[in-house]
Structures are given as structure tokens and as C-alpha cells.
Amino acid sequence: MAARLAVIGCGKMGQAIIGGLRDNPDVDVVAVTTRRQHVAERLATELDVNALTDNRVAVAGADVVLLSVKPQIAKQVLQELGPALEGKLLVSICAGVTTAQLHALAPGASIVRAMPNTPSLIREGMTVLTGGPGATDAQLALCESLFASVGRVAVLEEKHFDVVTALSGSxxxxxxxxxxxxxxxxxxxxxxxxxxxxxxxxxxxxxxxxxxxxxxxxxxxxxxxxxxxxxxxxxxxxxxxxxxxxxxxxxxxxxxxxxxxxxx
Ligand SMILES: NC(=O)c1ccc[n+]([C@@H]2O[C@H](COP(=O)([O-])OP(=O)(O)OC[C@H]3O[C@@H](n4cnc5c(N)ncnc54)[C@H](OP(=O)(O)O)[C@@H]3O)[C@@H](O)[C@H]2O)c1
Incomplete structure (x- = not known):
């Protein structure tokens, strides 16, 4: 059965990633969120997705939560979601936010950290993944499939993420x-x-x-x-x-x- 995905903060990167997921049988995009209502309406029309401004509602119907807000507001968004993330797979693409920080903010979730890049928009992206607390091999494999829809994928230790952010992210x-x-x-x-x-x-x-x-x-x-x-x-x-x-x-x-x- 396809994993149900909610994209929290569907800006440039979120849109680039879900654009490539349409033909991926492993993933079903059930909801995306944005801060502003008029942006949600535009996303619903342009991407033919369920676009919301309520993160909790979006997360409620998902197995996998892709966090793609700006790093500075990741903490606030995760704190607001709180127990809603219990038992979910949290995949963060927020630059500089570590799996330890994510685990502290969402202790009931399995954590995967990812660093994609903008050519994901044309399925020529480069994404590096690392498994964090609670992430199983099957969950990491699901993330590999998810990001393989938009380009190449490598799995590396988290100690490399700052240089990965510089080399392939920037x-x-x-x-x-x-x-x-x-x-x-x-x-x-x-x-x-x-x-x-x-x-x-x-x-x-x-x-x-x-x-x-x-x-x-x-x-x-x-x-x-x-x-x-x-x-x-x-x-x-x-x-x-x-x-x-x-x-x-x-x-x-x-x-x-x-x-x-x-x-x-
Ligand atoms: N851009 C890159 O090259 C790149 C590469 C790798 C990783 N990343 C990472 O990807 C993440 C997103 O970057 P981006 O370039 O896609 O940024 P972006 O285009 O500004 O997208 C951020 C999105 O978050 C939404 N948002 C803000 N506050 C929110 C809230 N409280 N609840 C729900 N949604 C909210 C914004 O909605 P509104 O538009 O309504 O404000 C916007 O749609 C960042 O953490 C960045 O580090 C970016």
C-alpha cells in the first residue's frame, strides 16, 4: 500500500519534490500546507492537491510528514504539531537542523534527514539522506524511493551534512x-x-x-x-x-x- 505523505510548508522545494512523485506507486500525496490561504488555493489548482493552511489536519491523515519550511521556523512548527507526529515518519529537508534536534522536538516520530536540491524540479536532483532516531531500514528505503523520483539519492552519515548542504544543496x-x-x-x-x-x-x-x-x-x-x-x-x-x-x-x-x- 502507498505511504500517505503530507508536505508541511509546500514552497519551492516542497513543490519540486511532489512534482516528481506523481508516478511513484510507493507514495500518495494526501495533503500539502502553506501559511497563507491564497497560496493554498493556488497550489490546489496548479498541483491538483489537497492544499491546506492547518498543519495538524494535514498530518492527521498521513503516515509520512515531509517538513519543508525554512529552518528558522521548523522548531515552532514541530512544537505546534506536538503529539500529532506520534508514530509518523518525519522527513526533514531543513538545512542545518539535526536529527537530534528533530528527535527532541518530535520524540514520538521516526526521523530521517534529507538534503535535496532545486534541480529536483526537473527530476535531476541530488538528495542525500541519513537515518535518525527510530528510523527503520524500510523507512529509509521508502525515503530513497521518494527522492529517487526526483533524481539521484545517496545515504551518508549525518556528520557529512554541512558539506553536503554546501556542495549539492547550494x-x-x-x-x-x-x-x-x-x-x-x-x-x-x-x-x-x-x-x-x-x-x-x-x-x-x-x-x-x-x-x-x-x-x-x-x-x-x-x-x-x-x-x-x-x-x-x-x-x-x-x-x-x-x-x-x-x-x-x-x-x-x-x-x-x-x-x-x-x-x-
Ligand atoms: N531552496 C533550496 O535550494 C533548498 C535546497 C535544499 C534544502 N532546502 C530546505 O528546504 C526548506 C524549504 O526551502 P524553500 O526554498 O522551499 O523555502 P520556501 O519556498 O520559502 O518554502 C517554505 C514554505 O513554508 C511555508 N510556511 C511558512 N510558515 C509555515 C507554517 N507555519 N506552516 C506551514 N507552512 C509554512 C511557506 O508558505 P507561504 O508561502 O504561505 O509563506 C512556504 O510555502 C528549507 O528548510 C531549506 O533549508 C532548500
Whole structure:
């Protein structure tokens, strides 16, 4: 039988996730909530779901509760729900909120923590999961199925969640800056903007898929397109002059440091 899912705080991420769940026989979205009535009405029309502004009513009819409000209000929402979460599976995507914090606020629930990202909207997401207090293997497997509907899934220890939040959670923003910069170079050299963006986006997608599908090291794939005395090595050395590797690696380091404080 399909697990009955309620999405508490159906904003950008909540909508991205339920968009991918339509064909998943393991999960039935029974209710979503939002704070404002007019938003609930829009969601009901656009997503064809039971959209409410009362979290308790939504949770009452569910086996699985996906918490996707902003981290700062997670505590308040869980405190208001209180005993309504007893016996449910609570899946939180709130950045920086630990399974220990979730367990303290919802002691009667099984806890799974997840970190998805925005490409979930087009089923190209990357979600990392970790099982918390009370979570069974079957519940973790259900979560894997749920998030596999919107992309790839990995299960990791919770100690990695701050860096995961930085690398794959915030990562789409970093990738877009790189993509935009490559396109700017194309525009500088005379390409129309729309063509430059298409070329940059498809090239980044192609390179990323090549890494994932072949399992080969990115450095080996880079070497294959680097002809001696050619244009690629000229471009690569310019990137190195700009310390691009350490800038990008330190971007993840800094974002992970901030992520570690988000749930406080
Ligand atoms: N965006 C990302 O890239 C990303 C990636 C990974 C994880 N996350 C995590 O996902 C969570 C949601 O982020 P988001 O970007 O989807 O935020 P968002 O678009 O602002 O969505 C938050 C939703 O929560 C609703 N809400 C606020 N107070 C509520 C309450 N008391 N009861 C029920 N619903 C309430 C809001 O409703 P109204 O619109 O009516 O105010 C809104 O629909 C965050 O915890 C974030 O850390 C985000």
C-alpha cells in the first residue's frame, strides 16, 4: 500500500519534490500546507492537491510528514504539531537542523534527514539522506524511493551534512555562476547571449554526465581534450592563473561553515 505523505510548508522545494512523485506507486500525496490561504488555493489548482493552511489536519491523515519550511521556523512548527507526529515518519529537508534536534522536538516520530536540491524540479536532483532516531531500514528505503523520483539519492552519515548542504544543496547556485561566466566569455567574443547560454549549459551538462556515466576521473577527461600547444591548454592555464580550483574549493568550505549554524 502507498505511504500517505503530507508536505508541511509546500514552497519551492516542497513543490519540486511532489512534482516528481506523481508516478511513484510507493507514495500518495494526501495533503500539502502553506501559511497563507491564497497560496493554498493556488497550489490546489496548479498541483491538483489537497492544499491546506492547518498543519495538524494535514498530518492527521498521513503516515509520512515531509517538513519543508525554512529552518528558522521548523522548531515552532514541530512544537505546534506536538503529539500529532506520534508514530509518523518525519522527513526533514531543513538545512542545518539535526536529527537530534528533530528527535527532541518530535520524540514520538521516526526521523530521517534529507538534503535535496532545486534541480529536483526537473527530476535531476541530488538528495542525500541519513537515518535518525527510530528510523527503520524500510523507512529509509521508502525515503530513497521518494527522492529517487526526483533524481539521484545517496545515504551518508549525518556528520557529512554541512558539506553536503554546501556542495549539492547550494551547488546549483555556484554552477549557475560558472555557467553564466562561460557564457559571458562567449558574448565577449561575439556570440549572441542566448546561443552562448545554450552552449555553456549543454557543455556543462555533457561534461557532468560524462563523469557520472563513465565513472572516469574528471582530470582524465580533461586531458583527452587538451592538445599540446592547443587552445584548451591556453584556456586551462588562464583558469589556473585565476586560482579557480582553490576559489571553488573554498566556496564549498565557507558555505559548509555557514550551513553548520543554520539550525541554531
Ligand atoms: N531552496 C533550496 O535550494 C533548498 C535546497 C535544499 C534544502 N532546502 C530546505 O528546504 C526548506 C524549504 O526551502 P524553500 O526554498 O522551499 O523555502 P520556501 O519556498 O520559502 O518554502 C517554505 C514554505 O513554508 C511555508 N510556511 C511558512 N510558515 C509555515 C507554517 N507555519 N506552516 C506551514 N507552512 C509554512 C511557506 O508558505 P507561504 O508561502 O504561505 O509563506 C512556504 O510555502 C528549507 O528548510 C531549506 O533549508 C532548500
Amino acid at each position: 551547488g546549483p547556485a555556484f554552477a549557475c555562476v560558472i555557467l553564466e561566466s562561460l557564457a559571458d566569455g562567449g558574448v565577449r567574443m561575439g556570440l549572441p547571449r542566448d546561443v552562448a547560454v545554450e552552449l555553456a549549459a549543454q557543455t556543462m551538462q555533457g561534461a557532468a554526465r560524462l563523469v557520472l556515466q563513465t565513472g572516469r576521473h574528471p582530470a582524465a577527461l580533461k586531458d583527452e581534450v587538451t592538445t599540446p600547444a592547443g587552445c584548451t591548454i591556453a584556456g586551462l592555464l588562464t583558469m589556473e592563473d585565476g586560482r579557480i580550483r582553490s576559489i571553488l574549493a573554498r566556496t564549498i568550505e565557507e558555505a559548509a561553515k555557514v550551513a553548520s549554524g543554520l539550525g541554531q
